[in-house]
Amino acid sequence: MFAVTLSSLGEQARLIAVTYPAVSEPGALADGLAALMDHLAIEAAAVVGSSFAAWWSQYFALKYPRRVAALVIGNGFVEGKDLADNPLFDREQVSSISAQTLHGQWLERVRASPVTPLQQLQHHMLADRQSPASLMSRLLGVINALPCPPLTLPQRALTVLDCDDDPLIPLPVRERFRMQYPQARHVTLPSGGHYPHLLNSAAYEALLLEVLTRSTKGDSK
Secondary structure (H helix, E strand, C coil): HHHCCCCCHHCCCCCCCCCCCCCCCHHHHHHHHHHHHHHHCCCEEEEEEEEEHHHHHHHHHHHCCHHHEEEEEEEECCHHHEEEEEEEHHHHHHCCCCCCHHHHHHHHHHHHHCHHHHHHHHHHHHHHHHHHHHHHHHHHHCCCCCCCCCCCCHHHHHEEEEEEEHHHHHHHHHHHHHHHCCEEEEEEEEECCCCCHHEEEEEHHHHHHHHHHHHCCCCCC
């Protein structure tokens, strides 16, 4: 999704949008990202995570702090119970059906939604890109998420992003997420929903470019 929505950013900086495997354990995802950076000969990078990736990318910073020049985590949560009231993340329902059935339910829900750029992109991602196993692993990852232990990363190297109109992350959860990193830079966009990289891409890209500029100058180290 990032590769599609942030194409103009990719014209101004090296942008690597990863598609991670059907894994929900954050340590394994962190190890995979480190291995990818090794393969690409990248010593350190500005790491950006949104939603579920905002949660597990913290574990990358926890395990590999020297590889993180800056960390931007947006539209995130602290732990799975933060979203327990949302029926999309109902533990019993998700655990009681197969990955194929779950994927079919989500695809039908998207198809029944009004046609918008977000709906079209979500349909493309579900129908053509995301496997049932991948969707199931992400939902289980959210449901079973535990708070990330304290990071050794300087909090001035960390940006916490949220949106006033995020329909998935309630205001109390956004506030709790900010309090997890009280000395970090906190940015709230008035619009962008749960997908500011698509719904408010100009402001989102401007923020990422600013973070990249600061990190390359060493201001966040």
